[in-house]
Amino acid sequence: MTKSKHFDDITIQPYDTQYREALAQFALSERQRIYSSLPLEVLDDAIEDENRVPNVVLNTQQEVIGFFVLHKHYQHEGYDTPNEVVYVRSLSVNERYQGHGYGTKMMMVLPQYVQEVFPDFNHLYLVVDAENAAAWNVYERAGFMHAATKEEGPIGKERLYYLDLDAKYVSSLKLQYNDDSTVGTIDIVDLMLNGTKAGFIALEQFDERLIIRSVYVFEAYQAAGVAQNALRQLATYVRKQFQGVKVIEVTLFGQNHQLKPLFEKSNFVETLTTEDYCTFEKYINY
Known part of the structure; x- marks a missing residue:
């Protein structure tokens, strides 16, 4: 067949x-x-x-x-x-x-x-x-x-x-700018799964660097691979939506932060490690 x-x-x-x-x-x-x-x-x-x-x-x-x-x-x-x-x-x-x-x-x-x-x-x-x-x-x-x-x-x-292919990737996930995030310096990008908001990423731009302040997935979607799929899409999204950004950065506090494996699997590179925190970066232009 x-x-x-x-x-x-x-x-x-x-x-x-x-x-x-x-x-x-x-x-x-x-x-x-x-x-x-x-x-x-x-x-x-x-x-x-x-x-x-x-x-x-x-x-x-x-x-x-x-x-x-x-x-x-x-x-x-x-x-x-x-x-x-x-x-x-x-x-x-x-x-x-x-x-x-x-x-x-x-x-x-x-x-x-x-x-x-x-x-x-x-x-x-x-x-x-x-x-x-x-x-x-x-x-x-x-x-x-x-x-x-x-x-x-x-x-x-x-x-x-x-x-x-063994991971539960969500091919229908879309990153969508939240128009309500116009107050202050934080930009919110909603994670839309089949038209429903499944979580968000909070970003803050400083010149050529874009800092990830938070990655949050609602409990009902946490087993569906939403966060990892979103981080893999993020570089393409940033290239289109943010002017002048060359690097995406995130700092995780604590030696064994629960999100560390997530960023490692999403092609972020660990650039700084101390007893209290570690920093990951991804260059969006190659």
Whole structure:
């Protein structure tokens, strides 16, 4: 039985021969061709390899709007990743259908889809060229963590992104500015889960630094991975909403602060440790 994943107005499913002609008509701009192969350039190799699954993305009219390959046990040159891993490769949106948010929707549903195709795998990776900021902003929005940077990829610096499929990530979580937080110097960002407020992050800006004053998730949502998903999205949100910020910072008081593992798993780096507190930072521009 063909496995598929429906999300709003798109469907993702493994490739079938009926879609070959549509993939032959698949187009990317000259600029995008620098970053990604056309589907037919990788399709046959993927079909012949038992470790690879080519996939198509369809709209409500059953038109092929996107394509990607899932490659289990793949090891990308220059990175030391686990053996039980799935890589997302050759991901692209047909040029004809770009500008409608399909790329973001694809990435938001991708973790659930991968779990259906490869239920025994927990590690999901992808590699993107560092200068392709539009792509890695979408990956961060979907909860992927920037895990490493390689200085010399095929066309320059590249970035490795990771998502733990075993964790309870919340792909439908959105960060939304609270318009009522206009008094004083604190900005409140609400954590909206399916249209319902699940918590908030309190932020305070000092020139190029943005200080996290509080991360709070309501009790009913504390087991759903909301805080970690929000912190992984935060860099992308800050780039869009806060002018001039280069670093996000948080200080945790006490040697064994309960939030320390949360920031470690969210790609924050511990920069200062004392007997009484520790400081974490994340640079939002690379």
